[in-house]
Amino acid sequence: MTRTPVTVTVTGAAGQIGYALLFRIASGQLLGPDVPVRLRLLEIPQAVKAAEGTAMELDDCAFPLLAGTDIFDDPNQAFQGANVALLVGARPRTKGMERGDLLEANGGIFKPQGEAINAGAADDVKVLVVGNPANTNALIAQQHAPDVPAERFTAMTRLDHNRALAQLSKKAGVSVADIRRMTIWGNHSATQYPDLFHAEIAGKSAAETVNDKSWLENDFIPTVAKRGAAIIEARGASSAASAASAAIDHVHTWVNGTADGDWTSMAVVSDGSYGVPEGLISSFPVTTKDGKWEIVQGLEIDDFSRARIDASVNELAEERDAVRKLGLI
Ligand code: NAD
């Protein structure tokens, strides 16, 4: 193998998402079956030993694509040379907690990580923030990395996107492969807006095909938006394997491109499209090509969708104002 390994930094490596994610990265599912990877894992000192155990298991898988695993408790070392940075480590929401409660606890983690990415990551670094509140954590990290182009900081709404695909496929009795152009707008929170009006089943409008406004409004939207809480209620812990799977999908699509005629959902820095204030990291329909994303333009937004997009975007603006007040940006 002659290709230089791609350096992938993963924070929170000893956590439950980390455990579901690392083996898939090392097996080639993140970047492709012919791309060797070098893992740099970041953990807090108390969890380094557990991360070492995971690294032993990675060794034991004898993945041909894995060029090595290093473990750090210092962000400056962990992000050194990172081409891809998966910011997973954070305090997960537990029963009864809302994301707003997490802002202060987690905000402090993402400032030094943004600074470390700015100082030492590779010039082409791509950042995905998974740790909640993901959009605002991504904003904090991005604001502390002034030398990295803002568009390289993204947050994960691909899990919500995949949840929406699954719910729609069940309702319509079709395969997820028959669905295109699903969109999650706004925040990765219960205010998010999963949009069926632009989604298509076998090339036809999903909303028209389903033709059930009550299901769309009273079942589909709340089921998708509150799925994270439902998983916590059922499992007693937040989603892990599905979150890891969505992180793999997010980066894979970013690097390898969306299919012709399709798009995906990513939380990206707004350029003011669709009335989302510039600078907020909000979920949009995006296409990707050659490692770059673009917000899909020109979609018609009716009053029903407008109200829901605005509610979620207002929440993002409130989170931004809250972290500003805390001096985190
Ligand atoms: P977990 O508690 O199992 O693991 C988190 C890990 O992060 C722990 O090992 C902890 O030691 C580590 N950590 C804490 N602070 C750190 C720091 N400063 N640097 C490096 N590592 C640090 O949690 P989990 O279930 O793996 O979830 C991780 C995060 O992902 C949570 O915030 C959770 O809410 C979020 N999440 C997001 C989505 C999404 O769709 N965006 C989905 C599921 C979970």
Ligand code: LMR
């Ligand atoms: C999820 O969507 O499963 C996670 O973000 C967990 C949560 O806190 O909702």
